[in-house]
Amino acid sequence: MKTGRIVKLVSGVYQVDVDGALYNTKPRGLFRKKKFSPIVGDVVDFEVENESEGYIYHVHERSNQLKRPPVSNIDHLVIVMSAKAPDFSSQLLDRFLVIAHSYALSPSIVVTKKDLLTDKASQDLNERLEVYRELGYDVEVVGRDDAVEQLFTNWSEGLVVLSGQSGVGKSTLLNKFHPELSLETQDISKALNRGRHTTRHIELFKFEKGYVADTPGFSALDFDHIDKTELKDYFVEIEDYGTACKFRDCMHMKEPKCHVKAQVEVGAIREFRYQHYVQLYEELANRKERY
Ligand SMILES: Nc1nc2c(ncn2[C@@H]2O[C@H](COP(=O)(O)OP(=O)(O)OP(=O)(O)O)[C@@H](O)[C@H]2O)c(=O)[nH]1
Ligand SMILES: [Mg+2]
Ligand SMILES: [Zn+2]
Structure with a gap:
């Protein structure tokens, strides 16, 4: 058994690096049943076969993806x-x-x-x-x-x-x-x-x-996984000031007593950043749900 990092994927073959040595590996069938695929960046355990080939049987938990x-x-x-x-x-x-x-x-x-x-x-x-x-x-x-x-x-x-x-x-x-x-x-x-x-x-x-x-x-397409209600958390200053809004679930759009909008008024939040937030919020709200 060896542990290494997937550095490349070419037509179903995962190249795994183990301290500079490269192995061409394939995932075991069990992943297919679980509808799970290893990806580049993953740290994996694999069984060596034919010296430079192998079978991946375990993917370590990902810190992000x-x-x-x-x-x-x-x-x-x-x-x-x-x-x-x-x-x-x-x-x-x-x-x-x-x-x-x-x-x-x-x-x-x-x-x-x-x-x-x-x-x-x-x-x-x-x-x-x-x-x-x-x-x-x-x-x-x-x-x-x-x-x-x-x-x-x-x-x-x-x-x-x-x-x-x-x-x-x-x-x-x-x-x-x-x-x-x-x-x-x-x-x-x-x-x-x-x-x-x-x-x-x-x-x-x-x-x-x-x-x-x-x-x-x-x-x-890369906004697919983002819900419009979480967008406010991804503009750092909006997230910061947003904690002081009257409503806890304030989206800083048309709600009364919105601290974020007040901060835009006084210039503590840049107008253009807020506009980008509003634009993207509307795009996310209007997108067609895909199933
Ligand atoms: N004048 C100038 N040109 C640059 C600079 N950096 C890159 N370029 C030129 O910009 C063009 C595109 O550069 P790439 O490195 O291929 O761009 P890339 O981001 O890798 O593009 P993709 O692989 O298509 O995503 C090339 O003609 C580079 O020579 C720079 O600092 N100054
Ligand atoms: Mg490039
Ligand atoms: Zn608000």
Whole structure:
């Protein structure tokens, strides 16, 4: 018996890493009966067969799990946005943050392509990002020629997952830090035309002390698991101030004596953050239930 971590899934075969040795394994039939599948990131026990093959018979309990792409036991989620091409959008960032919080992950934020901004635009962006720093997020801004070692030192252990829209430069960041990876990157115009990610599957890359993965971004489907009543908990300041509303189950929409709306009025909660909350709340309330 051996224990290792699933680093890759290719046509039903799970590649498991045990201290640098790779095994091609398959799950035992018992998982199928339970409608349970192992996913990348899982720590598994398996029986070795034919030296480098094996059968998974036990999956260790997951500390967390992203649904799309399926990956588990994430230690650090990094949301990557670009300053330009595609343009920075706080609405998109807020959606990524909601998804991260819905999986109980505390994300950090990296904004790339600073070099494409004029000084003025760079200053404006910094002001917009200051809001997120005040909310407690770690925000870093990098350009093409900036060193990124510093960025990654905080994330050198455990499993680090980079997530973000296509073309923001996730693979480029990883290549800078680990040139030996030589991940495929793509001209942004081509990426947008194709409408899909250059990076399409999830794979964990192993380093001295941990793993790192580059994933495709989220889509609208990724809000499926979020109930509209829990959305308020995923905007940190709304959750904070919300405890002082008159009604315990206040959704901060049209309720009277809403402390959140009062804080928006006085500017303690940014208007744009509240608007993003309201928009998303309405989308979740109006979506068609799928069975
Ligand atoms: N000017 C500039 N271009 C960058 C920077 N980072 C990435 N790029 C370019 O942006 C394009 C897309 O980068 P990728 O690393 O492929 O983006 P990705 O996030 O991995 O995209 P997907 O794999 O499609 O999800 C490439 O042409 C990169 O060279 C940067 O800091 N500055
Ligand atoms: Mg990529
Ligand atoms: Zn309220």
